[in-house]
Amino acid sequence: MSEVLQIKDLVTKFSTKKGMVPAVRGVNLSVERGKTLVIIGESGSGKSVTLRSILGLSPQGTEITGSIKFQGDELLVKNEKQIQKIRGNKIAMVFQNSLSAFDPLYRVGKQVEETIKAHRKISRKEAKSIVIDLFREVGIPSPEERRRVYPHEMSGGMRQRAVIAMALACNPDILLADEPTTALDVTIQAQILNLFKKIQKEHGMSIILVTHDIGVAIEMADQIAVMYAGKIVEYGEARQVLSEPSHPYTQALMASTPQKEMSGKIVTIPGQPPLITNMPEGCAFSDRCPYAESACTKASPELDLLTEQHRVACFMQDKMSKEA
Amino acid sequence: MNTILEVKGVSKSFPVKGSFGKSKGAVSAVSDVSFSLKERGTLGIVGESGCGKSTLARLLLRLIEPDEGEVLYRDQDILTLKGRKLNQIKRKIQMVFQNPYSSINPKMTIENNVAFSLWTNGVSKKEARKKANDYLEAVGLPRSYAHRYPQSLSGGQRQRVAIARALVLEPEIIIADEAVSALDKSIQGQVLNLFQDLKKDFNLSLLFISHDLNVVEYMSDEVMVMYLGKVVEKGSAQHIYSNARHPYTKALLNSEPSMKVGVSNLDKHQLIKGELPSPLNPPSGCRFRTRCPHATAQCGNAQLPTIEVNTGHHVACHLWDMGTGSLSQNKQSDVLPI
Numbered sequence: 001m002s003e004v005l006q007i008k009d010l011v012t013k014f015s016t017k018k019g020m021v022p023a024v025r026g027v028n029l030s031v032e033r034g035k036t037l038v039i040i041g042e043s044g045s046g047k048s049v050t051l052r053s054i055l056g057l058s059p060q061g062t063e064i065t066g067s068i069k070f071q072g073d074e075l076l077v078k079n080e081k082q083i084q085k086i087r088g089n090k091i092a093m094v095f096q097n098s099l100s101a102f103d104p105l106y107r108v109g110k111q112v113e114e115t116i117k118a119h120r121k122i123s124r125k126e127a128k129s130i131v132i133d134l135f136r137e138v139g140i141p142s143p144e145e146r147r148r149v150y151p152h153e154m155s156g157g158m159r160q161r162a163v164i165a166m167a168l169a170c171n172p173d174i175l176l177a178d179e180p181t182t183a184l185d186v187t188i189q190a191q192i193l194n195l196f197k198k199i200q201k202e203h204g205m206s207i208i209l210v211t212h213d214i215g216v217a218i219e220m221a222d223q224i225a226v227m228y229a230g231k232i233v234e235y236g237e238a239r240q241v242l243s244e245p246s247h248p249y250t251q252a253l254m255a256s257t258p259q260k261e262m263s264g265k266i267v268t269i270p271g272q273p274p275l276i277t278n279m280p281e282g283c284a285f286s287d288r289c290p291y292a293e294s295a296c297t298k299a300s301p302e303l304d305l306l307t308e309q310h311r312v313a314c315f316m317q318d319k320m321s322k323e324a
Numbered sequence: 325m326n327t328i329l330e331v332k333g334v335s336k337s338f339p340v341k342g343s344f345g346k347s348k349g350a351v352s353a354v355s356d357v358s359f360s361l362k363e364r365g366t367l368g369i370v371g372e373s374g375c376g377k378s379t380l381a382r383l384l385l386r387l388i389e390p391d392e393g394e395v396l397y398r399d400q401d402i403l404t405l406k407g408r409k410l411n412q413i414k415r416k417i418q419m420v421f422q423n424p425y426s427s428i429n430p431k432m433t434i435e436n437n438v439a440f441s442l443w444t445n446g447v448s449k450k451e452a453r454k455k456a457n458d459y460l461e462a463v464g465l466p467r468s469y470a471h472r473y474p475q476s477l478s479g480g481q482r483q484r485v486a487i488a489r490a491l492v493l494e495p496e497i498i499i500a501d502e503a504v505s506a507l508d509k510s511i512q513g514q515v516l517n518l519f520q521d522l523k524k525d526f527n528l529s530l531l532f533i534s535h536d537l538n539v540v541e542y543m544s545d546e547v548m549v550m551y552l553g554k555v556v557e558k559g560s561a562q563h564i565y566s567n568a569r570h571p572y573t574k575a576l577l578n579s580e581p582s583m584k585v586g587v588s589n590l591d592k593h594q595l596i597k598g599e600l601p602s603p604l605n606p607p608s609g610c611r612f613r614t615r616c617p618h619a620t621a622q623c624g625n626a627q628l629p630t631i632e633v634n635t636g637h638h639v640a641c642h643l644w645d646m647g648t649g650s651l652s653q654n655k656q657s658d659v660l661p662i
Contacts, residue, residue: 190580212509265517272478
C-alpha cells in the first residue's frame with residue numbers, strides 16, 4: 001500500500017485576541033495513491049483548516065505543529081518558495097466558491113495558462129493548447145471560445161469545471177477539494193462528482209474531499225474521516241464506517257439526515273458543537289452524547305482500533321455494544 | 325380538508341435593461357403557476373436555483389407584485405386588496421427566510437425582534453414583550469436569551485428567533501423559503517422537528533420551499549416540482565417520489581447522492597446533460613426540452629397540456645407514459661460526455 005500523504009499529530013492554532021486558539025487538535029490521517037479520502041463534519045469542525053494546513057494556506061500568525069509528509073517529504077519545514085513548487089503542481093486545490101477562485105479581471109483561459117507556465121517551462125502557444133485540452137477533458141463545451149470569457153460570464157457549474165481544469169493543469173498527485181459541490185444544484189453536483197471520479201480513474205490521483213453531506217461521502221469515499229471539534233472521532237474504510245458507524249457523533253449525524261421513506265421524528269443531537277475558544281476538557285462531544293459518563297469529561301479519547309480498517313475515539317464502545 | 329390558499333395562473337417577468345437603459349427583454353421568473361394549499365397541510369416546492377420558487381413565495385405575499393393571476397386566501401383575492409384589509413391578511417401569512425444572519429435585526433434584542441411586528445400592529449409594549457417571550461419559549465429558546473443580541477446566537481438559534489417572529493402574529497400559513505438550507509445537518513434536524521411540532525400545536529399550514537429533495541419528502545404531504553418558472557409536476561409526496569412521471573423530476577431524483585452505503589446513485593443512472601437555459605429567452609413549449617432525453621419536435625409547441633395521470637397527480641409532459649422505466653434505459657447515445 002503506497003501512501004502519498006501522511007499527516008501526524010497535526011495541530012493548527014489561530015492567533016486571536018484571546019490568544020492562540022486550536023482549530024485542529026491532533027489529526028492523524030493518510031491518503032493512498034489513487035484513492036479518495038472524505039473528511040466529513042459540520043461547520044467549525046476543522047475540516048477545511050486541515051486541508052489548508054497541508055498547502056500552507058493558513059492566515060498569518062497561524063501556528064502549525066506536527067508532521068505532514070508528502071511522498072516522504074516533510075512539508076511543514078519548507079519555506080514559502082519551496083512550498084510554491086508543490087502547491088498547484090503536485091498538490092492542487094479546488095475551493096467551494098469558484099467565483100473567488102479566479103481573478104475577475106483576467107480571462108479564464110489566461111489564468112489556467114498562468115498556472116501551467118508557473119510550473120513548467122513552455123511557450124504560450126503550448127500552454128494554450130494544453131488549456132484547450134483540459135477544458136475539453138472537464139466537459140466545457142466549445143473550449144476554444146470559453147477560454148476567452150471572463151469568470152463572471154460562466155455559470156456556477158461551468159466555472160467549477162474551469163477551476164477543476166486549473167487544478168488538473170500540472171497533473172497533480174493529490175487533489176484537495178474543499179466542499180467543491182456545496183454551492184451547486186443537485187443535477188450539476190452529480191455531473192461534477194462524476195467528473196471527479198472520471199479524472200481520478202484517468203490520472204490515478206488521490207483526492208481529499210471535504211464535505212458536510214453524507215450523500216456525497218457515500219458516493220465518493222474509499223476512506224472516511226469524521227471530524228468533530230478539531231479532532232477525528234472516527235476513521236476508516238468508508239463502507240465499514242458508514243454501514244456500522246460506531247462513534248455516537250457519527251451515528252447521530254447519519255440519523256439526523258432525512259432519508260427516503262423516513263417517517264416519525266428526526267433523531268437529533270441536542271445542543272451544538274463547542275466553541276474552539278472554549279473547549280471542554282475530555283471528549284468534546286461528551287456534553288451532547290447520550291452515552292457519556294464521568295470518564296468522558298476527564299480525558300480525551302484517542303483513536304482506537306475497532307477492526308483493522310476502522311478506528312474510533314470513544315471510551316464508551318463496550319457499553320454501547322452491550323446496549324445494542 | 326379545506327383549501328386555505330389557492331393560487332391561479334400567477335406569472336411574473338422582470339424587465340432587463342441593457343446598456344443605456346435600453347430594454348433587452350424580460351426574464352420570465354414565474355409563469356402560469358397554479359396550486360392549492362390545504363388547511364393544516366404541507367406543500368413542498370422543489371427545484372434548482374433559478375426555477376422561480378423563491379420569487380413565487382414573494383409573489384404570494386406581494387413583496388413583489390405579480391403581473392397576473394389570482395392568490396385566494398379563504399376565497400379572498402389578496403392581489404386586489406388594499407390598505408388595512410391587505411394588512412390583516414398579511415398577518416395570517418408569515419414567512420421564514422433562508423439566512424437568519426440577515427433576516428433578523430442585529431441591533432435589536434431577541435425579544436424586541438420578535439415583539440416588533442406586534443408593536444407595528446398596535447399592541448402595547450408590555451403585552452407584546454410578554455407574547456414574544458411566550459413564543460420564544462415555544463420555539464425552544466431559553467428565557468434567559470430574551471435580552472441577548474442576535475450576534476451571540478448560533479445559526480440554528482437565530483433561525484428559531486425568525487420562526488418565533490413569524491409565529492407571534494398568530495398566522496395560519498407559514499412560508500418557509502429554504503429555512504433550513506443554511507444550517508448544519510444536526511441543527512437542521514432540530515429545526516425540521518420544530519416545524520412539525522409547531523404545525524401541530526398552532527394548526528398551521530406550511531408552504532415549504534427547498535432545493536433538498538430529502539428534506540421536502542420528509543416534510544410534505546404534497547409536492548410541486550418547478551423548472552425555469554413553470555410547474556412540471558405536482559402531486560402527493562408519495563406519487564412524486566415513488567412514481568415520478570416528468571423526465572425532469574426523474575432526473576432530479578437520480579442526481580441526488582445515494583443515502584445507501586455501498587450503492588452509488590450516480591453510477592447507476594444516466595444524468596441529464598447541460599445546464600439551465602437562460603430565462604431571458606426560455607425555450608418555447610416545454611421549457612425542459614433542451615435537456616430532455618425524450619424530447620421530440622412536438623415538445624416545442626406553445627400549448628402543451630398538463631395531464632392528470634392519477635388522482636391529484638399532474639404532469640406537464642405529453643410523453644409521460646413513454647415507458648415507465650428510468651431515464652437510464654433509454655437512448656444510450658445521449659449519455660453525458662462526462
